Amino acid sequence: MSATLPASPEVKITETECFIGGEWVPAVSGKTFATINPATEQEIAQIAEGDQADVDAAAKAAHKAFESGPWSTMDARDRGKLMFALAQRMEDEIDDLARLETLDNGKPLGDSRNVDLPLAIDCLRYYAGYADKIHGSTIPIRGNHLCYTRREPVGVAGQIIPWNFPILMVAWKWGPALASGCTVVMKPAEQTPLTCLRLAQLAKEVGIPDGVINVVPGYGPTAGSALVKHPLVDKIAFTGEHRTAQIITRESADTLKRLTFELGGKSPNVIFADADMDAAVEGAYVGLFLNQGQCCCAGSRVFVEASRHDEFVEKLQKRTAQRKVGNPFADDTDQGPQVDQAQFDKILSYIEKGKQEGADCVAGGERVGDKGYFVAPTIFDNVRDDMAIATDEIFGPVLSVLTFDDKEDMIRRANNTFYGLAAAVWTRDISVAHDFAARVRAGTIWVNCYDVFDAAAPFGGFKMSGYGRELGEEGLKAYTENKTVTIAL
Numbered sequence: 330m331s332a333t334l335p336a337s338p339e340v341k342i343t344e345t346e347c348f349i350g351g352e353w354v355p356a357v358s359g360k361t362f363a364t365i366n367p368a369t370e371q372e373i374a375q376i377a378e379g380d381q382a383d384v385d386a387a388a389k390a391a392h393k394a395f396e397s398g399p400w401s402t403m404d405a406r407d408r409g410k411l412m413f414a415l416a417q418r419m420e421d422e423i424d425d426l427a428r429l430e431t432l433d434n435g436k437p438l439g440d441s442r443n444v445d446l447p448l449a450i451d452c453l454r455y456y457a458g459y460a461d462k463i464h465g466s467t468i469p470i471r472g473n474h475l476c477y478t479r480r481e482p483v484g485v486a487g488q489i490i491p492w493n494f495p496i497l498m499v500a501w502k503w504g505p506a507l508a509s510g511c512t513v514v515m516k517p518a519e520q521t522p523l524t525c526l527r528l529a530q531l532a533k534e535v536g537i538p539d540g541v542i543n544v545v546p547g548y549g550p551t552a553g554s555a556l557v558k559h560p561l562v563d564k565i566a567f568t569g570e571h572r573t574a575q576i577i578t579r580e581s582a583d584t585l586k587r588l589t590f591e592l593g594g595k596s597p598n599v600i601f602a603d604a605d606m607d608a609a610v611e612g613a614y615v616g617l618f619l620n621q622g623q624c625c626c627a628g629s630r631v632f633v634e635a636s637r638h639d640e641f642v643e644k645l646q647k648r649t650a651q652r653k654v655g656n657p658f659a660d661d662t663d664q665g666p667q668v669d670q671a672q673f674d675k676i677l678s679y680i681e682k683g684k685q686e687g688a689d690c691v692a693g694g695e696r697v698g699d700k701g702y703f704v705a706p707t708i709f710d711n712v713r714d715d716m717a718i719a720t721d722e723i724f725g726p727v728l729s730v731l732t733f734d735d736k737e738d739m740i741r742r743a744n745n746t747f748y749g750l751a752a753a754v755w756t757r758d759i760s761v762a763h764d765f766a767a768r769v770r771a772g773t774i775w776v777n778c779y780d781v782f783d784a785a786a787p788f789g790g791f792k793m794s795g796y797g798r799e800l801g802e803e804g805l806k807a808y809t810e811n812k813t814v815t816i817a818l
């Protein structure tokens with residue numbers, strides 16, 4: 330492992346203001362905030378700090394575009410065409426967008442270029458293809474009536490996104506919103522506004538009409554909260570922490586907004602003794618360390634059947650020792666910095682808690698270097714279910730290994746969390762796999778794989794991991810209202 334001080338790459342920053350009604354404008358207050366390069370802790374750029382006044386202007390622009398703009402009267406197929414055009418522009422600019430993402434977020438350039446961007450482009454294309462395939466049904470009701478339903482856009486969608494997958498979260502949110510005919514006010518995370526702002530400019534350049542997409546950068550309790558309370562905003566789609574979702578639920582009560590939430594997790598990744606152990610080790614490694622451990626679905630509780638525990642830990646240690654932490658722009662880097670000081674401090678404090686509570690730290694356990702928010706990939710062995718590192722979402726490169734002997738007890742323990750986002754099982758026994766898939770209460774179950782995502786497959790949580798689903802047809806429906814029309818014949 331090494332962490333050389335990352336050189337600042339040549340990345341041009343062209344969009345730093347609010348994007349409202351198709352125009353780039355400073356915040357009404359004139360305020361700005363710094364976005365930081367997490368690898369160097371240095372400022373990249375000053376960004377307009379939007380708040381209530383800017384959100385109000387953006388909501389009005391989105392409302393106007395929805396009610397009377399060309400968006401509401403455009404043929405669905407033409408909406409789809411504009412979305413395909415945006416996806417194509419992203420593909421044309423994939424290298425620049427990847428560099429911008431890595432600069433702002435810290436994730437390795439290879440991940441931005443080969444994982445995040447292709448998934449984002451794929452998602453936009455998936456929903457672009459849906460634009461002209463959204464329709465209702467005819468229903469045989471009693472009497473001499475024609476009854477049919479229409480699927481209509483929900484209206485103005487307020488979208489609040491986090492910093493862990495900035496571009497991908499834009500695609501997950503804009504895709505279904507635009508396909509269904511909604512207009513959008515987005516608030517990107519204060520840590521990572523740059524790629525969202527750049528995508529707004531690309532949307533303008535490909536011809537998405539003014540006011541359809543609006544972006545207001547700023548902080549959660551100001552800009553985010555204003556969006557949640559705004560009477561012209563019909564829906565809030567939020568990804569982030571469950572505590573923030575609780576605030577949003579309360580603050581949206583007066584306007585009864587439609588809500589969809591993608592929140593955190595403490596996902597169990599369960600390895601049975603009959604598993605292909607090398608594949609399971611790789612699945613545990615990727616399932617937790619991907620994206621510096623900053624994944625809502627991170628496999629942060631790894632349960633291993635006791636008879637193969639020692640072999641598993643030894644192999645995982647070996648694999649983890651090869652992991653290169655450092656400059657996210659270097660070709661051979663596997664892991665970049667955490668996104669900011671707050672996340673860095675949170676992770677290190679959980680590592681301390683793990684040590685104090687008596688778990689065995691068998692890899693990592695400290696920061697890397699003395700500049701930038703780098704944390705060594707960390708493995709705790711002999712973790713008990715009640716330790717903080719086994720119950721709380723750490724959102725960093727900290728993996729907990731627990732053991733089990735009995736399947737029934739393991740399923741009870743896997744479910745013993747208030748989260749329910751994802752789970753995985755590694756076994757060659759098809760009955761065990763299906764039993765696990767049916768009984769573990771989580772929105773996604775992976776069998777002999779981890780982190781397999783596709784725009785067509787719904788994703789979301791049980792319990793405190795959220796409600797509603799993103800992606801797939803379910804994700805689209807969350808941006809529509811059903812209308813029933815009954816005609817006397």
Ligand code: NAI
Nearest residue numbers: 490491517518548549550553554569570573592593625724
């Ligand atoms: P957060 O939930 O505070 O931030 C996510 C987004 O919500 C940001 O755009 C933020 O500005 C906005 N926000 C914050 N407070 C708001 C409010 N009162 N009203 C409206 N919008 C608001 O998450 P944060 O503080 O960045 O991270 C804290 C923890 O949350 C992480 O350590 C991690 O455990 C979890 N998290 C989970 C994510 C996921 O993908 N499920 C993503 C990010 C964080």
Ligand code: MG
Nearest residue numbers: 549569570573
């Ligand atoms: Mg927060």
